[in-house]
Amino acid sequence: MALLVAPHAGAATAQHWQLSAPGGGGPAVTVALDTAGRLSLSVRRGATQVLLPSALGVRTKAADLSTGLAFTGRADTHVTDTYTTLVGKRRQHSANANQTTLSFSKGAVKLDVVFRVSADGLGYRYVIRQTGTVSVTGEASEYAVPTSAGATLLPYFTGRNDYENVHVHTTIGAATATEYGYPSLFHVGDSWLLITESDLDGTYGGTRLTLNSGTHRFRVTLPDPQESSASPLSTPWRTFVIGDLATVTESNLVTDLATPSKVADTSWIRPGRAAWSWWSNGASAGSLAAQEKYTDFAAKMGWEYVLVDAGWSASWVPTLVKYAQARHVGVWIWTRQPDIDTQARISAAFARWKSWGVVGLKIDHIRSEQQIRMKWYDQVLATSAQNRLMVDFHGSTIPRGIERTWPQVLTMEGVRGAEAIHNKPGRNPFPATHYTDLPFTRNLAGSMDYTPVTFTAKRTNTDAAELAQSVVFESGLQNYADSVESYDAHPVAERLLRQVPSAWDETRLLSGDPDSQVVLARRNGTDWYVGAITAGAGRTINAALDFLGTGSWLADIYGDGPNGLTVRTQPVSSASTLSMAVATNGGFAVRLCPGNGPRRAATTDRMRAGNRTAPGPGGGQRNCTAHGPGRASDAPFPSDITSSPSQTGGLLMSSSSLIKALLLPAAAVAAFAAPLLGSSPASAATCQADPYNGVCVSTTNYTVKTPTGAKLAVQRTPKSGNTLRSIANGTTVAVICQVNNGGTTDGKTSTTWNAIAGGGWVYNAYLNTPAAGADGYSPGIRHCGAASATSTYNAASYPWANQDGWVSDGHGYYQSECVSFAAWAVRTDGLAHTKSPDFMGNANLWTGAYVDATPHVGDVAQWDGGRNGAGSVGHVAYVVAVNADGSVLVNEYNWGGFHRFNARTIAANVPSRYLHF
Numbered sequence: 001m002a003l004l005v006a007p008h009a010g011a012a013t014a015q016h017w018q019l020s021a022p023g024g025g026g027p028a029v030t031v032a033l034d035t036a037g038r039l040s041l042s043v044r045r046g047a048t049q050v051l052l053p054s055a056l057g058v059r060t061k062a063a064d065l066s067t068g069l070a071f072t073g074r075a076d077t078h079v080t081d082t083y084t085t086l087v088g089k090r091r092q093h094s095a096n097a098n099q100t101t102l103s104f105s106k107g108a109v110k111l112d113v114v115f116r117v118s119a120d121g122l123g124y125r126y127v128i129r130q131t132g133t134v135s136v137t138g139e140a141s142e143y144a145v146p147t148s149a150g151a152t153l154l155p156y157f158t159g160r161n162d163y164e165n166v167h168v169h170t171t172i173g174a175a176t177a178t179e180y181g182y183p184s185l186f187h188v189g190d191s192w193l194l195i196t197e198s199d200l201d202g203t204y205g206g207t208r209l210t211l212n213s214g215t216h217r218f219r220v221t222l223p224d225p226q227e228s229s230a231s232p233l234s235t236p237w238r239t240f241v242i243g244d245l246a247t248v249t250e251s252n253l254v255t256d257l258a259t260p261s262k263v264a265d266t267s268w269i270r271p272g273r274a275a276w277s278w279w280s281n282g283a284s285a286g287s288l289a290a291q292e293k294y295t296d297f298a299a300k301m302g303w304e305y306v307l308v309d310a311g312w313s314a315s316w317v318p319t320l321v322k323y324a325q326a327r328h329v330g331v332w333i334w335t336r337q338p339d340i341d342t343q344a345r346i347s348a349a350f351a352r353w354k355s356w357g358v359v360g361l362k363i364d365h366i367r368s369e370q371q372i373r374m375k376w377y378d379q380v381l382a383t384s385a386q387n388r389l390m391v392d393f394h395g396s397t398i399p400r401g402i403e404r405t406w407p408q409v410l411t412m413e414g415v416r417g418a419e420a421i422h423n424k425p426g427r428n429p430f431p432a433t434h435y436t437d438l439p440f441t442r443n444l445a446g447s448m449d450y451t452p453v454t455f456t457a458k459r460t461n462t463d464a465a466e467l468a469q470s471v472v473f474e475s476g477l478q479n480y481a482d483s484v485e486s487y488d489a490h491p492v493a494e495r496l497l498r499q500v501p502s503a504w505d506e507t508r509l510l511s512g513d514p515d516s517q518v519v520l521a522r523r524n525g526t527d528w529y530v531g532a533i534t535a536g537a538g539r540t541i542n543a544a545l546d547f548l549g550t551g552s553w554l555a556d557i558y559g560d561g562p563n564g565l566t567v568r569t570q571p572v573s574s575a576s577t578l579s580m581a582v583a584t585n586g587g588f589a590v591r592l593c594p595g596n597g598p599r600r601a602a603t604t605d606r607m608r609a610g611n612r613t614a615p616g617p618g619g620g621q622r623n624c625t626a627h628g629p630g631r632a633s634d635a636p637f638p639s640d641i642t643s644s645p646s647q648t649g650g651l652l653m654s655s656s657s658l659i660k661a662l663l664l665p666a667a668a669v670a671a672f673a674a675p676l677l678g679s680s681p682a683s684a685a686t687c688q689a690d691p692y693n694g695v696c697v698s699t700t701n702y703t704v705k706t707p708t709g710a711k712l713a714v715q716r717t718p719k720s721g722n723t724l725r726s727i728a729n730g731t732t733v734a735v736i737c738q739v740n741n742g743g744t745t746d747g748k749t750s751t752t753w754n755a756i757a758g759g760g761w762v763y764n765a766y767l768n769t770p771a772a773g774a775d776g777y778s779p780g781i782r783h784c785g786a787a788s789a790t791s792t793y794n795a796a797s798y799p800w801a802n803q804d805g806w807v808s809d810g811h812g813y814y815q816s817e818c819v820s821f822a823a824w825a826v827r828t829d830g831l832a833h834t835k836s837p838d839f840m841g842n843a844n845l846w847t848g849a850y851v852d853a854t855p856h857v858g859d860v861a862q863w864d865g866g867r868n869g870a871g872s873v874g875h876v877a878y879v880v881a882v883n884a885d886g887s888v889l890v891n892e893y894n895w896g897g898f899h900r901f902n903a904r905t906i907a908a909n910v911p912s913r914y915l916h917f
Contacts, residue, residue, distance in 0.1 A: 015071055019117050022078065022096050026119040027242045031056075031102060037069040039104075039113065043122070045242050048189040049146065054217070056113060057140035058235075061226070062130050065111045066140035069104040076100050079116060085255060086407050087271050087447045087476025089507035089522075095256040116237075120251040123198060123237035134233035136204075141220040141238065143195060143209070147173035150187035152437055152514045153180045156208045159844055159865055160367045160873075161223075162395050163414040166430065167437040169515060177213035179221060182398060183445050184209060185248075185514065192248045194241040196445055198257035198401040202378040203229045204236055206369030206397050223370045236400060245440070249509040249520075254445060258401025262381075268388045269408050271476040271503040272304025274332060279418065279451060279481035282839055283810035285334070286311035291320050297484045299327040301498050307332040307362060307392075307479055311808030321357035330359035332392070332477075337366045339806065343379050350387045360390035360410070360477070369397050381406045392449055392477050399446025403476070410476035411447040418450060418481050421457040425835040426847060428716075429460045432535035432585040439472055439518045439533075448473055451481035453497065455490055461533070464560040465587030467493050470500045471531025472520050478502040492565040496558055499591055500529055510543050519543055530578070530590040538583045545592070548574040552595035559588045571595060688736045688757045690784055691849070699734035699757055700781065702767040714760035717849075718753035724760045733757070737784035738764065740776030752776055755784055785856070785916055793825045793858070793878065795891050795901065800824075804899055812839030816899035818876050818892055819843055822860050825878040825891070826917045829858050837917055844874030848915025854908075855879050855888045861911035868910050879914065 019029040028044045032053065039056035042049070057066030081095040097118035104111045110129040115122060128134045145151070149172050155165050156179040163181050170176075172186070183196035195218075200206055205223040212219060220238070227233075237257040241248045263269075275298040277284040277291065284290035285308055295306045306329055308320070321331045333353065340346045340363070353361065363380065366373065377393075381402075384391050390408045398414035415438065421427055442448055452469035459466065470478070480487070480497065487494055501524040510530070512518040517534040519541060528548065532541055545553075555572045558565060560583055572578070572592065580588050688699050704712045704727050711726035718739055727733065734757035752764035752772055769778040777783060800807075800815035811827075813820035823837040835849040837860065844865045855861065859879040863870035877892035880903075889905050896902035 017074070017100070017102065019100050019115055019122075020098065021117045021119045022098055023119075026117060027122060027240075029115065029117055029122055031113070031115065033069065033071060033104075036067055037104075037106075038067050039069060041124070043240065043242065045191045048191045050186075050188050050191050050193050050242055051240070052144035052146060054144040055140045055142045056124075058111070058126055058128065058136050059138040059140070060109065060128060060130070061135040061137060063106045063109040065104070065106055065109065065126075065128070068106050069111065070106065071102070072105050072110075073103045074100065075103075081256070083255075083260060083404065085403050086266060086269055087403050087410055087474075087503055088255065089250060089252060089474065089504060091503065091505050093252050093255060095252075097256070116257065118253065118256070120243055120247050121194075121239070121241040121253045123239045123253065123257045125199075125237045126235045127232050129232045132231065133228055134231050135226045135228040136222070136233065136235075137226045138222060139207075139220045143218040143220075144215075145172050145186050145193065145218070146188055147171065147216045149193075151175055152185040152441055154182075154184070154441065155179070156181040160395065160842075161369050161397070162367055163398055163442070164416045164420070166416055166434050167441060167514075169433065172211075172216050175211055175216075177211045180209045180211065180218070182208070182400075183441050184218075185441050190244075191242060192245050194248050194251075194441075194444060196239050196241075196254060196398075196400070198237040198239045198254045199259055199405075200236040200374060200397075200400040201259075201405075202371065202375035203227075203233060205371040205374060206400075207236075208369075223368075227371050241444070245512065246509040249440060249444065249512075250507055251444075254399075255401050255404040258404040260404065261407055262405055263385050263407055266407050269390055269410075270304060270330075271410055271501075272330075273301075273478045273480060273497075273502050274298065274305035274307040275301070275303055275484075276307040276309065276451065276479040276481055277483070278307075278309035278334075279422070279454065280456070280483035280486065282309075282812045283311070283808060285309040286313065286808045286810065288313075288316040288320060292323055293484060295320070295324045295327060295329050295331075297487070298324075298329045301487075301494065303329070303480075305330045305332055305360070305477070307334070307477075309334040309362070310336075310364070310806075310814075313807075317358070318356045325357065331357070332360035332362055332390070333358050334362045334364060334394075336364045336806075337376070337395075340380070341376065343383075346379055346383050350383050350389055354387040354389060358389070360392065362392040362394055363396075364394040366393060366396045381409070384408055390477070392479075394449065398442065401446070403446055409447075411449040411478075413449045414445075415442050415448050415450055417448075418452065418454045418457055421454070421459060422839065423456050423458050424839065426840070426849075427458045429458045432460060433515060435461060435465065435469070435472075435533045436512070436516060436518050436535045437514045439520060440512070440514045443474055447476045449475055449477065449479060451479045453480055453493070454482045455486050455493070456482055461585040462560045462583050462587065463490070463493070463565050464558060464582070464589065465533050465585060467496060467558055467565065468531040468533050468587040468589045470497060471522060471529045471589050472518060472533055474504065474507075474522075476502055490565060492558065492567050495567060496556070496589055496591065500589075508547055511541070517541070521547055526594055528590075528592040530592070531587070532580070532582070532589070533587040534582055535585060538581070538586060541578075541580045541582060541588075543578040543580070545572055545576045545578065546574050548572070548592060549594070550574065553592050554595045556591040557588065558590070560586055688734065690737055690782070691755050699736055701732050701734055702754075702769050704729050704731045704733060704762075704766060705768050706766050712762055712766050714756070714762055715753075716760060718761045727762070733762065733767070735767070735769065735781060737782040738777050739784045740772070752778070754781070793828045793880070795825075795880075795903075797828065798824055798901075802900055812841075816893050818894040819846075821891075821893040821901075822876040822878050826858070826860060835917055837915075842873035843870075843876040846874075846876060846915060849917055851913055851915055853913060855882050855914045856916065857882060859914040859916050861888065861890050861906075862913050862915055863910075864912040867912050874912075876915075877911075882908075 014034050016032040030042045032040045040053040042053045043051040077099045079097045079099050083093050097116045099116045101112050101114045112127040115124045152167050154167050158164050183194050186193040204227045207220050209218040210221045241251045241253050275294040277294045298306045324331050340349050393412040396412050399412050402409050450473050452473050504522045506523040508521045510519040519532040521530045553572050556569050558567050706729050709729045713723045714725050736755040740752040753761045772778050803815040807815050809815045809820045826837050840846045861877045863875040865872045865874045877890035881889040886908050887905050891903050
């Protein structure tokens with residue numbers, strides 16, 4: 001590194017400094033101080049300007065350190081480090097960087113800006129020194145990425161600060177001016193840039209990025225009015241990973257910048273795989289018998305753990321622990337931040353759970369990045385280490401190097417995972433690019449608790465692409481979310497899931513682009529695994545195997561076949577190239593092991609499990625010829641192609657499987673099964689059920705008339721974009737009723753849509769219905785939801801009245817919570833539509849089959865977070881009556897008192913909206 005201009009301290013002239021990595025490779029970094037004392041940062045990679053001059057600086061209560069700075073000195077050092085992590089892209093790490101500290105002053109306040117530049121990027125952090133406490137009130141820090149750059153961005157707002165959104169693909173110039181979460185990925189010319197943070201703790205809050213509509217620059221945004229800490233205050237490292245896409249994907253810069261491990265003895269920390277029942281059956285967490293069943297399944301699969309989610313009972317967890325220990329399976333249990341929100345409660349709970357023999361905690365409902373919550377993380381991390389409890393943070397922020405500092409953290413959520421695509425009404429599949437975005441964005445920040453390989457989810461990818469998630473998505477605790485029955489119905493998948501580990505020694509990107517595909521190779525010991533996921537049209541993927549060692553290798557290749565998943569074994573070498581034809585939104589997975597028989601284990605800490613030698617940290621079968629417990633030969637499964645339900649277009653091809661998975665009421669199955677299974681539309685009937693309230697309706701026939709003569713898409717719900725089937729132009733359809741732009745469906749504004757016999761909805765403009773009037777409806781066609789059914793609800797019948805504990809009601813909620821009560825009331829009336837209020841999450845997340853501003857008896861009144869007295873996660877109540885003056889009588893829980901019933905009369909506009917089921 002060379003100082004180009006270095007006037008004497010305090011000079012008012014412009015100055016700039018050029019920084020580079022050891023050996024001169026990597027990015028070229030320029031730091032400049034203008035004559036007004038304002039700092040900026042710019043970065044080039046070769047001839048490409050990756051970051052235009054971008055402001056640096058902070059504002060504190062004591063001084064504005066974004067202007068008027070005087071340079072006081074410089075210090076340089078060469079940083080080398082070797083360290084080990086238990087999870088992530090690799091275990092062994094070697095860091096090599098040049099560090100430069102530029103020091104400035106303004107009055108009595110001192111500012112150091114510390115830069116660290118390595119071959120794969122750079123980081124910088126502020127260190128502020130003054131007398132007394134430092135209070136940062138804002139940052140001038142900004143990132144000016146060229147406006148032509150491609151951008152893969154995560155909209156930050158979810159109402160829960162939990163990163164559970166889907167990425168958008170855009171350019172900087174076209175991107176919406178809003179807040180975005182880390183990591184943010186940019187494609188600038190021939191280079192890629194990933195922006196995130198490292199080394200966040202209770203000293204500071206977790207920041208996010210706000211894009212300015214005028215300047216198209218990202219500004220670092222604090223989560224609090226101020227971040228306060230004792231002097232000197234060090235901010236997190238602002239982290240820029242730079243290079244080609246392989247360099248960015250394989251980089252460990254985030255952990256390189258993190259504080260070294262605070263846990264001296266890590267022998268008790270074991271990455272692994274877990275059987276997890278909650279996703280497939282929310283009520284199962286409250287059943288000892290169900291958890292013993294999943295424990296048995298974990299033992300069968302050679303998995304290390306079983307995870308017991310919300311609903312477990314202290315009366316039987318110690319019993320389960322003993323049952324699991326006898327099968328060499330460890331038990332994790334769920335808890336939530338509000339129940340362990342002080343140091344005293346953390347210490348007492350952790351000690352108790354440790355005394356039961358629990359090995360790990362899934363800690364949920366964290367939902368904040370404010371500094372006070374970061375201090376809470378510090379307490380949990382220190383106390384879990386003291387009690388030797390591993391941790392999975394859920395409903396959380398993202399990792400920022402935490403797996404190095406606190407290695408007992410095996411994974412964190414901070415992702416829109418499989419939890420959002422339960423196969424039930426109201427859920428829609430992810431866009432296929434969600435699966436190709438995550439390996440280049442969220443998973444680069446650290447282990448990701450996506451809970452993968454859910455064959456029964458709402459999805460449009462193929463089974464092989466779903467199975468490939470076990471390799472592509474990295475998580476030190478890999479929670480497999482589907483049911484025992486689902487996995488047993490996919491024995492080919494079980495073969496790989498017995499073998500694939502959850503901890504890796506090496507990761508390589510073979511090919512990919514967030515827009516279209518990812519092909520990753522990961523090594524555990526001497527075994528390699530390759531996972532490929534695509535988005536879009538079918539294609540042929542060629543994957544060179546030049547990363548393999550010398551000699552012969554065996555490849556178990558998992559792909560999609562005409563009757564489900566297939567696996568075949570073939571010899572390969574480092575000179576081979578796998579050429580795989582994949583279907584639309586398809587993929588494949590490969591296990592590669594030396595072809596000369598058994599060899600050493602990939603990890604040294606082994607334990608006995610039944611009649612086999614089970615792996616230590618990270619799991620996975622170690623014998624090249626073993627396909628699972630008790631199988632010691634390389635004989636294929638029967639016919640080497642085991643028929644499993646394949647999945648295309650988001651629908652299981654087995655009609656019986658589909659109907660079971662949807663769990664529809666009998667009447668709804670009759671109305672909707674045929675279109676879901678791809679049959680032709682039902683003919684007009686004398687009476688059809690209104691999809692919003694079940695009222696018997698006489699239909700009227702109309703003809704499809706599309707402008708171009710093309711087929712008309714029949715959608716699952718109005719404007720959902722979820723196409724059930726297509727109807728040819730000129731076809732006659734029987735219209736049941738209409739909705740128009742006076743209401744919304746699933747939270748989306750609709751125009752005018754028609755419910756048709758046989759199930760589904762069509763756009764009104766493409767039928768020869770009468771022209772819509774001023775109210776948006778076609779004359780003579782019934783309004784959906786009219787003449788609502790009479791309620792059969794009785795508040796006194798609520799079976800979980802006034803419960804003070806945290807016990808599941810079996811439908812996804814805690815007893816005596818507002819959501820439990822409202823969902824029970826709707827079920828009591830009987831569902832008029834396929835949408836159910838069960839398992840919808842917090843009150844502010846609920847959506848109805850029909851949503852509007854007009855109350856009806858039997859509706860659910862919904863409050864957004866903070867509206868008219870509602871808490872941060874909203875509120876729901878059941879509409880008992882709509883009075884003559886327009887006021888509404890509601891029954892509810894958790895309003896007048898904690899877990900207590902309440903009745904009140906409110907104005908119709910007090911809630912945010914009304915949901916009809």
